[in-house]
Amino acid sequence: MEFNWQPREVPEVSTPYRRIKTKIPAPETVPFLERLRRIEPRATLSQPPILWHRAEGFSIYDRAGNKWVDFTSGVLVANAGYKREKMHEAMLSQLETGVWHTFLFANEPRARFVEKLREVAPPGLDVVFLLTTGSESTEHALKLMRTFGQTRGGKRKIGIVCFEGAFHGRTLGAQQIGGTPYLKEWIVNLDPDIHMAPFPDCHRCPVGKEGYAECEDECFGQLLSFLEERLGGKDYQGRLAGVITESYQGGEARFMPKGYVERLAEWCRANQILLTFDEVQAGFGRTGKFFAFEHYGVEPDLICCGKGISGCLPLSAVIGRGEIMRQFPPGALTNTHSGNPISCAAALAHLELILEEDLVSKAQALEAVLREEAEAIARACPDIVWPIRVRGLVGAIGLVEPNTKKPAVALAFAAVQRAVEKGLMLFAPVGPGPATIKINPPLIITEDALRDGMAALREAIVECRRELY
Ligand SMILES: Cc1ncc(COP(=O)(O)O)c(C=O)c1O
Secondary structure (H helix, E strand, O other): OOOOOOOEOOOOEEOOOOEEOOOEOOHHHHHHHHHHHHHOOHHHOOOOOOOOOEEEEOEEEOOOOOEEEEOOHHHHOOOOOEOOHHHHHHHHHHHHHOOOOOOOOOOHHHHHHHHHHHHHOOOOOOEEEEEOOHHHHHHHHHHHHHHHHHHHHHHHOOEEEEEOOOOOOOOHHHHHOOOOHHHHHHHOOOOOOEEEEOOOOHHHOOOOOOOOOOOHHHHHHHHHHHHHHHHOOOOHHHHEEEEEEEOOEOOOOEOOOHHHHHHHHHHHHHOOOEEEEEOOOOOOOOOOOOOHHHHHOOOOOEEEEOHHHOOOOOOEEEEEOHHHHOOOOOOOOOOOOOOOHHHHHHHHHHHHHHHHOOHHHHHHHHHHHHHHHHHHHHHHOOOOEEEEEEEOOEEEEEEEOOOOOOEOHHHHHHHHHHHHHOOEEOOOOEOOOOOEEEEOOOOOOOHHHHHHHHHHHHHHHHHHHHHHO
16 A cells, blocks of 8 residues: 655644644655655655654654654664764764775774674673674574584574564565565575464464463474474474574564463574574664563574664674684675674664663653553554554554454554654554554653654544544
8 A cells, every 4th residue: 555645734733742734745845755756666665755854852854844753763773762962973973084984894883882782682692793784684694593503413404494474674585584475476486494383473373262371382382293294204303403583573563472482492402403583673672671582581592683773874783602603714704884884883872872871671661651552542443453562662553444353454554644644753554464553662752752642643543443434
């Protein structure tokens, strides 16, 4: 589905956090939007048509002076907010050196940043490889797991287990471990050693239970039966190199049950199968823990980071155990923009802000407010809201056709567009349908602003429900 790009007359809005005083999109922004539409592929023009002109804290402005409270953080990138003085200064002082790019030649910000990153990484994960995008980090984790598997079990130990519904990026390997079939139809000859397992989601229980009932053994048993059947034979574990899962699945903010992950980690350890968490959108405080996998209390072998790792510029990383990360000889890992000095300067300042301002605890504390507001939306329209998931400052509100569990795509797009017209910045619906509205404000948002944005979202959903059904 596409958003309407024609300027539309909308009611004026004025709160301390939102200001709408023109048609939306503002007519003076339309020439820029039109340029993009003429030149870029349709597929990139998937977001509400607002021209971001200025941003500060958790506010975004267009050229006409309209102001939005931001529930996107870009796409879960600006965890410490926009235009932070400390990041600004760090980037400026690196700009002034003229060292804007160094390839893999050493630079100071890179040395400082990897050291700081290792300090916040889980114990035992002490080697960092910097890359540029989240997709590169998951591709690289695949390569590390497969290579390591072969050192333990020869050419047959190359299988990778991943999960239905997962998203790990859009490059070839990342798409193959992604769990949305239509996204990889173009590949045709999929890798037979990538095994897509059912995701243990208590809202859509793979073993047919209603709600959570301490059934992790059964649920995890289903994974083992699936693998045994798919791989055939008793020693199927000997053909598996690794498991990769998002710490929570981004589309709907779906966490695995803790007990399931405990069993998974134990089983991986017992069978020399590496466990990787994709923290690309989950990390850097978003869920009320520094890394979201910490909610499970297990120890992974590798983690993939991206998005919020830098707070702004393109940067990603794989962080892992030394014996896995040090498999390749000098020169075997290169990346043109790995450890770009300006990206690293920004990322170090961003990371320091997260720590100094204790944004992890802040996200944890605001979880209750976000949940309360999301539940108020569900109470206002109980027939079309399902499911709601909240952890830290990530929220997901699914919209369904009245009294069904069928994703309501047109309703979700209409509600996002209406919310944007009310001064709440949201990205396009994601997840099944796509019909899930994701809530991801910068972690510096105040309680008052969070409630104000949620009030706009509630109004938008209630109005669109009334108009569409
Ligand atoms: C969990 C996860 N992994 C990987 C990626 C890919 O990151 P990038 O778009 O930077 O390649 C994304 C992006 O949305 C993501 O959410």
